[in-house]
Amino acid sequence: MARGRISSLLRCCLSRHSISWIRALLISNAKLCEGIVTSSNLNCAPNYPSYLSRNAQVNCSFVYSKLYSTLSGNDCRASENVKNDDDIVAESSILESDNENRPGGDNITLKCELFEDIRLRDPVKIYKSLCDVQKGAKQTRADWDVLVEIFRCFAKSGWAINQALAIYIGASFFPTAVHKFRSFFFKKLPGDVGKYLVSLGPGHKSDQFLFPKFVEFCLEEFPDEIKQFQCIMASADLTKPHTWFPFARAMKRKVIYHCGPTNSGKTYNALQRFMEAKKGVYCSPLRLLAMEVFDKVNALGVYCSLHTGQEKKIVPFSNHIACTVEMVSADDLYDVAVIDEIQMMVDPCRGYAWTRAVLGLKADEIHLCGDPSVLKMVRKICSKTGDELLEQHYERFKSLVIEAKTLLGDLRNVRSGDCIVAFSRREIFEVKMAIEKQTKHRCCVVYGALPPETRRQQANLFNEQDNDFDVLVASDAIGMGLNLNIRRVVFYNLSKYNGDKIVPVSASQVKQIAGRAGRRGSRYPEGLTTTLHKEDLDYLIECLKQPFEEVRKVGLFPFFEQFELFAGQLPNITFCQLLEKFAENCRLDGSYFLCRHDHIKKVANMLEKVQGLSLEDRFNFCFAPVNIRDPKAMYHLLRFASSYSQNLPVNIAMGMPKGSAQNDSELLDLETKHQVCSMYLWLSHHFKEETFPYKRKAEAMATNIAELLGESLTKACRKPESRQAGKPKPEKRENGYERPQSLIKIFDKRRNEIYLAHDYSETVAV
Ligand SMILES: Nc1ncnc2c1ncn2[C@@H]1O[C@H](COP(=O)(O)OP(=O)(O)OP(=O)(O)O)[C@@H](O)[C@H]1O
Numbered sequence: 001m002a003r004g005r006i007s008s009l010l011r012c013c014l015s016r017h018s019i020s021w022i023r024a025l026l027i028s029n030a031k032l033c034e035g036i037v038t039s040s041n042l043n044c045a046p047n048y049p050s051y052l053s054r055n056a057q058v059n060c061s062f063v064y065s066k067l068y069s070t071l072s073g074n075d076c077r078a079s080e081n082v083k084n085d086d087d088i089v090a091e092s093s094i095l096e097s098d099n100e101n102r103p104g105g106d107n108i109t110l111k112c113e114l115f116e117d118i119r120l121r122d123p124v125k126i127y128k129s130l131c132d133v134q135k136g137a138k139q140t141r142a143d144w145d146v147l148v149e150i151f152r153c154f155a156k157s158g159w160a161i162n163q164a165l166a167i168y169i170g171a172s173f174f175p176t177a178v179h180k181f182r183s184f185f186f187k188k189l190p191g192d193v194g195k196y197l198v199s200l201g202p203g204h205k206s207d208q209f210l211f212p213k214f215v216e217f218c219l220e221e222f223p224d225e226i227k228q229f230q231c232i233m234a235s236a237d238l239t240k241p242h243t244w245f246p247f248a249r250a251m252k253r254k255v256i257y258h259c260g261p262t263n264s265g266k267t268y269n270a271l272q273r274f275m276e277a278k279k280g281v282y283c284s285p286l287r288l289l290a291m292e293v294f295d296k297v298n299a300l301g302v303y304c305s306l307h308t309g310q311e312k313k314i315v316p317f318s319n320h321i322a323c324t325v326e327m328v329s330a331d332d333l334y335d336v337a338v339i340d341e342i343q344m345m346v347d348p349c350r351g352y353a354w355t356r357a358v359l360g361l362k363a364d365e366i367h368l369c370g371d372p373s374v375l376k377m378v379r380k381i382c383s384k385t386g387d388e389l390l391e392q393h394y395e396r397f398k399s400l401v402i403e404a405k406t407l408l409g410d411l412r413n414v415r416s417g418d419c420i421v422a423f424s425r426r427e428i429f430e431v432k433m434a435i436e437k438q439t440k441h442r443c444c445v446v447y448g449a450l451p452p453e454t455r456r457q458q459a460n461l462f463n464e465q466d467n468d469f470d471v472l473v474a475s476d477a478i479g480m481g482l483n484l485n486i487r488r489v490v491f492y493n494l495s496k497y498n499g500d501k502i503v504p505v506s507a508s509q510v511k512q513i514a515g516r517a518g519r520r521g522s523r524y525p526e527g528l529t530t531t532l533h534k535e536d537l538d539y540l541i542e543c544l545k546q547p548f549e550e551v552r553k554v555g556l557f558p559f560f561e562q563f564e565l566f567a568g569q570l571p572n573i574t575f576c577q578l579l580e581k582f583a584e585n586c587r588l589d590g591s592y593f594l595c596r597h598d599h600i601k602k603v604a605n606m607l608e609k610v611q612g613l614s615l616e617d618r619f620n621f622c623f624a625p626v627n628i629r630d631p632k633a634m635y636h637l638l639r640f641a642s643s644y645s646q647n648l649p650v651n652i653a654m655g656m657p658k659g660s661a662q663n664d665s666e667l668l669d670l671e672t673k674h675q676v677c678s679m680y681l682w683l684s685h686h687f688k689e690e691t692f693p694y695k696r697k698a699e700a701m702a703t704n705i706a707e708l709l710g711e712s713l714t715k716a717c718r719k720p721e722s723r724q725a726g727k728p729k730p731e732k733r734e735n736g737y738e739r740p741q742s743l744i745k746i747f748d749k750r751r752n753e754i755y756l757a758h759d760y761s762e763t764v765a766v
């Protein structure tokens with residue numbers, strides 16, 4: 001009913017006061033979209049408008065033309081020479097000769113004057129006159145071709161698509177709207193307007209001329225579609241995220257930014273305040289770091305619980321919690337909160353969790369620890385939230401020394417206390433094997449796909465002095481906040497696969513990783529860093545010298561409630577389509593980007609066939625930590641969701657491995673099995689406990705598997721395989737005939753293999 005009333009109101013307004021209405025609409029829209037993103041700012045919606053500037057432009061042109069027409073008293077009655085054909089101009093209306101088009105001198109002046117008049121005529125009046133026209137003027141074939149091209153360009157104009165969003169014509173509806181507008185326009189086109197458009201030719205000038213008439217047309221023709229899109233846009237409004245947390249806004253919070261390079265004491269100082277507080281929370285980027293803080297704080301006599309996606313260790317009488325940042329509660333009140341590695345706000349996938357914590361934590365004192373890259377953004381956020389901001393700047397305890405000699409490409413030059421950093425699982429094992437074969441050193445390994453317990457066991461083995469394990473081979477999983485006894489960080493290479501292609505490792509990541517060498521209080525307080533190959537040294541030096549990049553945008557993602565509101569506008573589409581639509585239509589202000597959600601979409605796609613899941617259940621299942629490239633893990637997730645949807649108790653139903661891994665495929669199997677247990681535990685904490693009743697069993701399995709993994713790694717000196725290795729090879733016939741394969745499949749398979757060989761798990765396993 002409301003919708004009908006609004007649309008009739010809309011029509012009424014249109015007929016009487018369209019200019020002021022459009023102006024009001026555009027102004028209010030501009031206000032609504034204050035500081036709205038430019039296309040580059042929203043990864044998932046490349047054509048999103050820079051509303052404000054462009055609206056202003058549209059607005060001005062409307063106002064100007066309105067003013068002009070009022071002052072000059074221009075009457076814009078359309079030419080009587082009109083057409084009456086259906087849809088677009090029929091071929092018969094095209095004149096074969098083009099005599100009129102050959103300009104003589106006087107003719108040019110006359111046309112210029114005529115065009116000047118058209119150019120300055122009030123677009124609304126032009127539109128009105130078009131409506132009144134019965135039959136459009138005939139066009140020559142040449143003109144007709146140009147006009148068709150003009151509309152073809154208009155339909156594809158990014159500028160026009162962006163502008164149309166300002167009147168709530170969505171990008172997906174825009175082509176339909178233009179098609180209808182073209183039919184209308186060609187049917188009614190007066191000769192002078194046609195000639196003027198032809199004189200402009202296809203391109204931006206014609207787009208600018210057509211657009212205001214297009215607006216009039218849309219407002220009159222599509223009030224329902226506009227209203228619907230307006231509702232969609234309103235429900236996908238992610239502007240002003242600081243208003244999402246009214247309780248935190250009502251507090252007088254003090255934010256302390258501990259700003260500095262690695263190994264400068266940022267976390268240490270923040271933790272001092274955390275431990276002094278009556279009630280505190282520490283938010284970590286990694287489960288491993290949360291565990292480290294949990295242990296450290298309890299050892300110092302401050303009772304502290306642990307809360308990660310997979311585990312809850314409640315220490316009796318504790319008022320402190322160490323958690324992963326995704327798990328922090330924005331409902332509880334704290335005296336002191338610490339958000340570590342705050343520069344992760346810009347992480348393309350997980351950044352939203354840091355943003356949410358900064359905006360929403362209900363704590364009197366919030367300590368942010370990180371490098372200076374997001375300092376400006378934090379200042380901006382605090383000015384919006386009204387929080388007091390204090391900045392504490394730090395210097396590195398001992399500067400990091402670059403060894404110019406490098407390892408000269410020879411792993412025999414490895415020394416005790418070295419950490420060799422490689423960016424794929426395959427390389428990690430190759431390096432370990434080569435070192436153990438060619439030298440007397442023994443290696444521990446740390447990479448993202450290993451459970452945190454195993455990583456910790458390996459790190460401890462490396463840290464302790466009374467064993468042979470004096471070299472660490474690790475991926476970038478060691479890059480954040482961890483304190484290890486590393487003397488020298490050696491980069492095996494400085495490029496990594498980003499899920500799509502091989503790219504150079506970013507300067508900030510190089511700094512983070514290199515910064516693991518020479519930690520205060522460790523066996524090697526003075527740190528060194530170098531590369532294996534001489535050719536990589538320049539890039540390493542360049543990265544370490546580079547000042548911290550200033551970030552302009554931080555990540556954001558909707559809460560379930562926001563997403564639910566949006567889903568209410570589009571009831572008949574799948575969850576995956578909903579995610580896409582949300583990304584397409586959501587509005588962000590210039591300080592934020594929408595976090596990547598390819599991973600969520602992939603899971604959503606798989607779960608599409610599971611019936612009977614509520615929107616909230618789907619949303620939750622999609623956030624479960626699963627390696628989407630691991631078919632076994634995906635299979636188990638699908639199984640869990642299917643049982644859950646049938647109201648059956650979800651069973652972990654997975655065989656326990658018999659012993660430690662004898663080869664790499666067994667090691668991969670252990671990794672997968674641990675991930676499945678970990679996923680089960682995560683789900684058991686995010687759904688009702690009775691629906692996942694085998695939590696204890698999953699915990700026991702996870703602990704056993706982590707131990708087996710540790711054992712396997714300690715004795716491992718084997719060739720690494722990819723997860724695809726066990727699969728049957730494509731059929732080969734004796735006569736050399738090979739079964740043809742889809743090129744797309746081959747390409748996908750290769751991508752998959754590369755992906756699996758790389759180390760991604762940490763991005764999801766929180
Ligand atoms: N005042 C201090 N007294 C004793 N030890 C300290 C002090 N400050 C820092 N440390 C120790 O120095 C090491 C590095 O400190 P911390 O972890 O706080 O550095 P950070 O700046 O947070 O580094 P990163 O950026 O890598 O996280 C830690 O082992 C910490 O315990």
Ligand SMILES: [Mg+2]
Pocket residue numbers: 266267268340341369481
């Ligand atoms: Mg730190």
